[in-house]
Amino acid sequence: xxxxxxxxxxxxxxxxxxxxxxxxxxxxxxxxxxxxxxxxxxxxxxxxxxxxxxxxxxxxxxxxxxxxxxxxxxxxxxxxxxxxxxxxxxxxxxxxxxxxxxxxxxxxxxxxxxxxxxxxxxxxxxxxxxxxxxxxxxxxxxxxxxxxxxxxxxxxxxxxxxxxxxxxxxxxxxxxxxxxxxxxxxxxxxxxxxxxxxxxxxxxxxxxxxxxxxxxxxxxxxxxxxxxxxxxxxxxxxxxxxxxxxxxxxxxxxxxxxxxxxxxxxxxxxxxxxxxxxxxxxxxxxxxxxxxxxxxxxxxxxxxxxxxxxxxxxxxxxxxxxxxxxxxxxxxxxxxxxxxxxxxxxxxxxxxxxxxxxxxxxxxxxxxxxxxxxxxxxxxxxxxxxxxxxxxxxxxxxxxxxxxxxxxxxxxxxxxxxxxxxxxxxxxxxxxxxxxxxxxxxxxxxxxxxxxxxxxxxxxxxxxxxxxxxxxxxxxxxxxxxxxxxxxxxxxxxxxxxxxxxxxxxxxxxxxxxxxxxxxxxxx
Numbered sequence: 112x113x114x115x116x117x118x119x120x121x122x123x124x125x126x127x128x129x130x131x132x133x134x135x136x137x138x139x140x141x142x143x144x145x146x147x148x149x150x151x152x153x154x155x156x157x158x159x160x161x162x163x164x165x166x167x168x169x170x171x172x173x174x175x176x177x178x179x180x181x182x183x184x185x186x187x188x189x190x191x192x193x194x195x196x197x198x199x200x201x202x203x204x205x206x207x208x209x210x211x212x213x214x215x216x217x218x219x220x221x222x223x224x225x226x227x228x229x230x231x232x233x234x235x236x237x238x239x240x241x242x243x244x245x246x247x248x249x250x251x252x253x254x255x256x257x258x259x260x261x262x263x264x265x266x267x268x269x270x271x272x273x274x275x276x277x278x279x280x281x282x283x284x285x286x287x288x289x290x291x292x293x294x295x296x297x298x299x300x301x302x303x304x305x306x307x308x309x310x311x312x313x314x315x316x317x318x319x320x321x322x323x324x325x326x327x328x329x330x331x332x333x334x335x336x337x338x339x340x341x342x343x344x345x346x347x348x349x350x351x352x353x354x355x356x357x358x359x360x361x362x363x364x365x366x367x368x369x370x371x372x373x374x375x376x377x378x379x380x381x382x383x384x385x386x387x388x389x390x391x392x393x394x395x396x397x398x399x400x401x402x403x404x405x406x407x408x409x410x411x412x413x414x415x416x417x418x419x420x421x422x423x424x425x426x427x428x429x430x431x432x433x434x435x436x437x438x439x440x441x442x443x444x445x446x447x448x449x450x451x452x453x454x455x456x457x458x459x460x461x462x463x464x465x466x467x468x469x470x471x472x473x474x475x476x477x478x479x480x481x482x483x484x485x486x487x488x489x490x491x492x493x494x495x496x497x498x499x500x501x502x503x504x505x506x507x508x509x510x511x512x513x514x515x516x517x518x519x520x521x522x523x524x525x526x527x528x529x530x531x532x533x534x535x536x537x538x539x540x541x542x543x544x545x546x547x548x549x550x551x552x553x554x555x556x557x558x559x560x561x562x563x564x565x566x567x568x569x570x571x572x573x574x575x576x577x578x579x580x581x582x583x584x585x586x587x588x589x590x591x592x593x594x595x596x597x598x599x600x601x602x603x604x605x606x607x608x609x610x611x612x613x614x615x616x617x618x619x620x621x622x623x624x625x626x627x628x629x630x631x632x633x634x635x
Contacts, residue, residue, distance in 0.1 A: 205251035312344030536621025
């Protein structure tokens, strides 16, 4: 192992250590007592898969089964229950997968150990990506699969000079086989993310073919890489369709969703009538306009830095007609996935039943391509003799992003009005209600914070009881009180139930359950 490679390995170990520290802060910040929507859903699915010995059951996740199966396997193999693994162990696994896969991908695309290492650092400076890696859903697998798949595709390009013809052919087909296997894994993890990657890859292949005409030297490597990218992504798209039709029947419902989305988008373009505005809610989620501007600044800084580098390399391609084939692949993917983010914005206004956050989902893949470009820009600044002061300040900015991003990733009450943690007293109170009530409903706060907790800890709530959040239903007779519920309701400018005129039927010192006073002898 040469000196440069040893230095690269040391830098990578530092990045991994930083990622593990990030995951440690995320878990320890709430002592492992945290949960959000997707984490609760997949934890519940994994528990049901363990009970039914199958990934097919009533209410299973319809867009893919690999994460559910992966999560459930740890209970069979290691005896770690899905709720514990998904909230305490999985954040560390997700960070390790993202950083290692990112380093391997960026090294293959940039042919630079420094750019690959700094690109992995830049991933830590994007809170949206870190949150995707640490929370308990399929995105941690999709991110790693995408990065490793692109690394395998870049490795399948013929070398110059090539080795022995037979050995070289075996090497190429081996890496192509690895790429297709990863694309199959992506399809069975989540059909939307897999189809997004296939569409972005086909667009990128078209961009590479168009750019090849501008290259001055014989661009055989670019042509081969574009052809393999196009063919590989076409096969990946076919794998998605095959999985939806034959492998995982619940995913077939997405064909109807695609038809509905097309009709709603056409209606939006014709009439201009907006069915939903998902971009109004995030502003209310954060504690004040300053906090909102702070947490929103991360993506815009990353977008701006990567765009400057993209334009610089685009100018080199147009004027000098010289861009290496792997780097051209990175530029094409950046442009293609950026266009998919733009296309997703009008789709979010159609009010799809599957959720109005397609722009956020597509941004995940776009940010993975933006990170290495921003890293290459920083390296260029640091190496420039006239910009050493600016290089130092840019390093301070990156370090500041890493530190400030923690509060956004953890949805810390300092900046967020929607919290993801719960207390042991709240868990005990909800557990008492679940086990002892009969056909009753319990209001637990101004949002679904404790509803998600109940969903992950009690996948099937006995005795027909219902744990609910948001506004209490008219027939709700039980209301949870705790200091966190009171503070969370006040942060969201909600109204608390009239605890003072209700009967207190449970109290553990940190949480209590109040029940409305009966108005007649026949009312329970």
